[in-house]
Amino acid sequence: MRLVVATANPDKAAELGAILEEELDDLVELVARPQGVGEVEETGESLEDNARLKAVALVAATGEAAVADDTGLEVVALGGAPGTWSARFAGEAATYADNVAKLLAVLEGEIDRRARFRTVVVCRFPDGTEIIGEGVVEGEIVPVPRGFGGFGYDPVFVPEGGGGRTFAEMSPAEKHELSHRGLALRCLAARLKQSKAAAPASSPRLPTS
Numbered sequence: 692m693r694l695v696v697a698t699a700n701p702d703k704a705a706e707l708g709a710i711l712e713e714e715l716d717d718l719v720e721l722v723a724r725p726q727g728v729g730e731v732e733e734t735g736e737s738l739e740d741n742a743r744l745k746a747v748a749l750v751a752a753t754g755e756a757a758v759a760d761d762t763g764l765e766v767v768a769l770g771g772a773p774g775t776w777s778a779r780f781a782g783e784a785a786t787y788a789d790n791v792a793k794l795l796a797v798l799e800g801e802i803d804r805r806a807r808f809r810t811v812v813v814c815r816f817p818d819g820t821e822i823i824g825e826g827v828v829e830g831e832i833v834p835v836p837r838g839f840g841g842f843g844y845d846p847v848f849v850p851e852g853g854g855g856r857t858f859a860e861m862s863p864a865e866k867h868e869l870s871h872r873g874l875a876l877r878c879l880a881a882r883l884k885q886s887k888a889a890a891p892a893s894s895p896r897l898p899t900s
């Protein structure tokens with residue numbers, strides 16, 4: 692089965708490709724998003740809506756199965772923000788550094804530093820069926836960025852089970868082991884394998900959940 696990966700963000704594409712290849716090596720051939728397929732506006736109200744918008748657009752453009760993810764950082768003291776606004780927290784053209792700076796500014800003096808990353812990944816087939824995976828990692832926001840790995844909010848996010856290190860202080864493999872994206876993709880991979888085993892001669896079909 693061929694799966695087109697629907698992200699133009701090279702940081703995310705690298706993580707998605709590495710994890711999916713590890714989990715699904717024998718099952719799928721990953722195909723990069725073709726040049727010329729434009730960006731899809733993330734206008735959905737939930738991570739699942741946004742992931743689906745991207746996957747559906749790519750299926751329409753290529754006629755092949757596609758996998759797309761959407762991730763949000765949910766900060767408890769901010770009522771779950773920035774959530775679906777994580778990429779644009781500090782404004783439409785915000786850089787990773789702008790977003791981190793804004794996050795640290797709004798949390799200055801805040802004692803409750805709890806936060807979680809959530810990823811929803813949608814694998815959509817040309818016949819309209821889909822399989823969804825979700826991953827959540829709990830953690831906390833540290834007041835001073837640490838580490839040079841990863842991307843986005845990684846330098847200020849310390850996941851549970853990571854020995855007190857930020858994601859940016861981990862190797863890619865260590866991050867994938869614990870991360871929201873790793874969990875969501877392993878969940879998707881397990882469901883894809885399960886559906887493939889149930890219907891070996893056809894495309895996977897599971898109820899959307």
Ligand code: IMP
Pocket residue numbers: 700703760761762763764777778779787790841842843844845858870872
């Ligand atoms: P996206 O909509 O899935 O591209 O993610 C929205 C924003 O969340 C990105 O622009 C990053 O700032 C942030 N983000 C997504 N995944 C991660 C991650 O694994 N670590 C840190 N930040 C992330």
